[in-house]
Amino acid sequence: MPRGGFSGSLRSPKVDVFIDMGDPFLNRTVDGFLKIGAVGACKVAAEETFECLHRGSVSKHRIEHALKNMCKEGAYWGTVAGVYVGMVYGVERVRGRSDWKNATIGGALSGALISGASNNHKHKIIKDAITAGAVATAVEFINYLT
The missing domain is CATH 1.20.5 (Single alpha-helices involved in coiled-coils or other helix-helix interfaces)
Structure with a gap:
């Protein structure tokens, strides 16, 4: 039975978060999802910030649009990373080699x-x-x- 846990540390310039799901496969998959999902969300945040600065205006609609895009891109990038990390771990287990x-x-x-x-x-x-x-x-x- 997976158990939830959360631990984190902050060492400049690295941020590391670990969520214990009770299984190494799930741990790696969730870790990949979170880390790369955050990269995707930050990418959109940077693009949207540039767009607001370029236009010279910020509106409630634009912020809502940016947040939706951040969630969408973060989820997509995280899913792709989670699938990849899970596949690599599975192949490693099947082959017995790293x-x-x-x-x-x-x-x-x-x-x-x-x-x-x-x-x-x-x-x-x-x-x-x-x-x-x-x-x-x-x-x-x-x-x-x-």
Whole structure:
């Protein structure tokens, strides 16, 4: 039975939040959702702030619109990240190894799943799977170098 818990720490410039769901798979998935979802929401906040500054006006309607977009983008980005992190963890558990191949396979599976959920055609799903696998692999190698 998952148990809820919350802990956090603030060390400049890193903010780390951990929610214990009682299962490593759920912990990683929720962590990915929250962290990348926050990035998506911040992206929209920056864009909307720029737009308000550019127009020179702020209205209640514009703020409501910005908040809706922040939630929508945060949820989308978080969902994509949660699916990816969950896939990588699942592949790691099945393979019994922790290496770059997990990112490649997890990225490809995530790309295919998300593309398929968007009602894309077979060729687009394959292209998205290849792209997501390649991006995940590149990120893994870049993280290894730094």
